[in-house]
Amino acid sequence: MMRRLLSVFHARNLEFLRDRGTLIFSLLLPVMLVVGMGFVFGGPPRPLFKVAVLGAAVEAHTHPFLAERYVQFVPLANESEALRKLTHQQVDLLVDFAGGTRYWVNTDSPKGYVVERLLLAAEPGARRQPVTGKAVRYIDWLFPGILGMNMMFSCLFGVGYVVLRYRKSGFLKRLHATPLTAFEFLSAQVLSRLSLILFVTLVLYLGIGTIIGFHSAGNPLLLALLAVLGALSMIALGLTIAARFSSDEVVGGLLNVLTWPMMLLSGIWFSLEGSPRWVQWVAHIFPLTHLLDAARAVMLDGAGPAQIAPNLLYLAATTLVFLGFGAWSFRWRID
């Protein structure tokens, strides 16, 4: 079985490496995207202070500080989440008015310094708790998104169209006349695409990371495991679509139906925090959302295995479900 699997795996790798156009394109697109996005979004942040208030809602009349102009007050119920934002300088100050005013300030943040003066003017006795942490630039936040998006396209279209092309050309039918099984064929495709994607992602990670000066806060091995599971889940998803159909239009349509919502809702470009609950619910169906949530947690916050375990489990489970469905519905030939 391994011998047959490796034969198909090797042949598919050769085919890809000889196809220079596809190879170059799969490296060039994400680089262009990051450069473009960095250019568009990389400017200085807007001069508005943002203060997080612990609690479910902010009512301006309850405290004089809440009446300050040019300060945006956002309610945040979760203290650890609010502190994380403060550490990343996504908010400039965190205040808790419950039972004597307490506040947290990021001592690395110039805006934090200014807005702290405003608070102390309104309530001189407020208790201070300092935190530190560098600002997370938009480009740092975007970086995992771009890597994930590139992975998604490569997995879905790369696998989907290759299998469709094999089926239409009769190559699959010819393979079917040999002792090769559907499981062996699909596994070879998954492994070939997986090695390719991991290689490309590593090149991009090191290359773009160097250009934009990115340093991951988390364990690189955990990140590698996450990349493997994320890629597997999306390759398997691509195979479920390519498993059965023989029409370019149907396969192309289905791939677009999948990729566009993922593009918009998986949090590649902007965070989904604050979006309606149903949007977040829908977003968490997609493997890409879980991949990006976990990747950002590891890369930006240095999260460990326990914190991203639910994401890892989701990716592993969807891989099995998609692969099982793909093998079950697989067609060697055009009906």
Add this chain to the structure above:
Amino acid sequence: MPPRPVSPALLEVRDLVKRYPATTAVDGVSFSVPEGICFGLLGPNGAGKTTTVEVMEGILPPTAGEVRFRGEPLGVRFREEAGILFQKTALQDFLTVRQCVALFRGLYAHGLEVDEVLRICALEKLAQREARKLSGGQQQRLLLGIALVNDPAVLFLDEPTTGLDPQARRNFWELVQSIKARRKTIILTTHYMEEAELLCDDIAIMDRGRIIAQGPPRRLLSEHFAEVLLELPRQDFPEAARSLPLKLFDTSDRVEITTHDLEGTLRSLLAAHVPLTHLRIRPPNLEDLFLELTGKELRP
């Protein structure tokens, strides 16, 4: 009860039926193929040859009936021992001839060395060329090589020379003859009667999903034709001569006369003042048999 006799047939097709929603492609076909012969499946386009062969290859499931290989239903053993050349097969882009052969060799437990396959199919000089850059004849030789990688007991060739130029076709026939000499069993479908006459030991002629004649080519010819064929150019054949009691058939430029009594026919033609300068007399061939059996009218 006496034990059932062991069938000497390598492949046996029993009461095979293949129906599609709109049509019945194969309608109750039975035959058996002994080991070591070249068996030809002939018929016009749409007769059901390819469908029959693809069910025999285990590619299509039959609606009814069965195919047995060495007395057993088709299974893993059959896949290991069968070599197949489909009517149309694309290979992976960008792979060289050698890599294509190596890929398929890797799918079988036993077989020939890649170099041996390249030698048999005269592909040594093309080994490093990308498969997509081969000519039609070279490509067919590569696909034949791929069908031979597992040193198959039975080789299926589905219209292998369709679309090849006459020289490439002759080359391919020579290759098949050299494979025949290695005592391989070959199942060949074709609509070239010359190909069937040259290569096949036994043929079945199919039409509209059924077998309408089966046997060795010579026996079929002698069974169906105790006659000879006379051919005359159309312009040499006067209208008045059409009233003669002769079995006539018009082709585009000739008139064919089929007869048991050559002398009598010649006498009556002379009496009707038909000029015989361009007369040709020949024994009937498979093509005549084919047309006789499947009808000569144009099909919709």
